[in-house]
Amino acid sequence: MGLIFLVGFMGCGKTTMGRKLSAALEYDFIDLDHKFEEQTGTRISDYFTEHGEEAFRKQESKILKETIYPENAVVSTGGGLPCFFNNMDWMNARGQTVYMKLTPKMLASRLENAKTPRPVLQGKKGQELVELIETKLAEREPHYSKASVVAESFADLTPENIMYLLATNK
Numbered sequence: 001m002g003l004i005f006l007v008g009f010m011g012c013g014k015t016t017m018g019r020k021l022s023a024a025l026e027y028d029f030i031d032l033d034h035k036f037e038e039q040t041g042t043r044i045s046d047y048f049t050e051h052g053e054e055a056f057r058k059q060e061s062k063i064l065k066e067t068i069y070p071e072n073a074v075v076s077t078g079g080g081l082p083c084f085f086n087n088m089d090w091m092n093a094r095g096q097t098v099y100m101k102l103t104p105k106m107l108a109s110r111l112e113n114a115k116t117p118r119p120v121l122q123g124k125k126g127q128e129l130v131e132l133i134e135t136k137l138a139e140r141e142p143h144y145s146k147a148s149v150v151a152e153s154f155a156d157l158t159p160e161n162i163m164y165l166l167a168t169n170k
């Protein structure tokens with residue numbers, strides 16, 4: 001199936017699913033946030049503090065486009081990546097994209113318990129977090145919706161569900 005890019009809001013499970021789907025397909029796994037930290041030698045949260053979001057967006061787009069991908073790979077993206085520059089079109093031109101779609105409430109409950117800090121969420125919790133997610137998701141949805149397939153919000157989404165969606169997307 002070539003290159004498969006997982007896209008969607010923070011907390012939808014791109015990194016977790018990327019690992020599982022790549023194992024199920026026997027493909028390589030690339031997490032672009034991990035590549036970012038490896039290449040810049042800086043944690044994403046520190047990068048935001050030191051350089052700001054605009055610099056982060058330029059650098060993440062550069063890493064997306066300059067990475068040399070194996071023939072077959074599952075690539076987990078950062079939640080904002082599809083929404084800047086021409087990144088979404090760039091991914092669609094090179095492989096298949098999967099939008100992992102979850103409700104704001106489910107995203108919030110996962111993000112409240114997650115260990116990785118997400119600077120875009122400004123440490124918000126509870127109802128404030130749900131509202132911030134609703135606003136951001138509404139801005140981002142038009143970009144995510146350009147994905148080749150949409151994997152709708154089931155908490156128990158499996159690699160097999162995604163493989164089926166990709167195989168039937170003709």
Ligand SMILES: Nc1ncnc2c1ncn2[C@@H]1O[C@H](COP(=O)(O)OP(=O)(O)O)[C@@H](O)[C@H]1O
Nearest residue numbers: 009010011012013014015016017110114115155
């Ligand atoms: N299917 C799932 N059910 C419940 N929790 C999940 C699931 N997938 C991921 N999580 C949890 O949600 C959080 C965000 O997952 P992660 O894979 O880092 O998402 P993303 O890369 O999209 O931000 C993590 O704490 C992870 O353990």
Ligand SMILES: O=C(O)C1=C[C@@H](OP(=O)(O)O)[C@@H](O)[C@H](O)C1
Nearest residue numbers: 009010011078079080118119120
């Ligand atoms: O949505 C965003 O703007 C971001 C999502 C994060 O990745 P995950 O979607 O893997 O959490 C990471 O790239 C950064 O904190 C910014």
Ligand SMILES: [Mg+2]
Nearest residue numbers: 014015033076
């Ligand atoms: Mg991730």
